[in-house]
Amino acid sequence: NAGVTQTPKFRVLKTGQSMTLLCAQDMNHEYMYWYRQDPGMGLRLIHYSVGEGTTAKGEVPDGYNVSRLKKQNFLLGLESAAPSQTSVYFCASQPGGSIYEQYFGPGTRLTVT
């Protein structure tokens, strides 16, 4: 099993450009999450999904959109990138229910200039 994978690993964008980050998991997990991690701050939840076809806003959703068309994939989109979105993005998946831990991907480092 590959676990949770993220594509790409690194990316540099210019302000105003758009891009999509892909998260894929092969563990048949119901729940998937997108976080951003910034210096001096904890992981902050952007959006999450509790099942195929469902999405919900987290703590810092502005400027991002997500889609969960297939159970194994969770896409994070930036329609018009801003320098404030420079961050490391982590995806995580979790079996259904709160008694299970999250499994994290390796992260995507995004720089917006």
Add this chain to the structure above:
Amino acid sequence: ILNVEQSPQSLHVQEGDSTNFTCSFPSSNFYALHWYRWETAKSPEALFVMTLNGDEKKKGRISATLNTKEGYSYLYIKGSQPEDSATYLCAFERAGNQFYFGTGTSLTVIP
């Protein structure tokens, strides 16, 4: 804004010392408390998930306790080893599957 606070922010201990960290979280809408270990250049890895007041979990030399009524959890490491050096994160899971992470405690174990 929901605050999850961890203390201390960083810690240096000698090999063989025992140590502990604190995670404080809101006592309302509690669903679960998670502890993760995060090594540099890697992804966070789960240590424990606790759901009940008074829960105690143990994995080798690492253990954790949970007090949901007063909103805190302790992580203990007995006989610290250099390989224990990492950042330890706690996460408060609120009803509705939302996670709120603390900023972590960075542990350095000096050989």
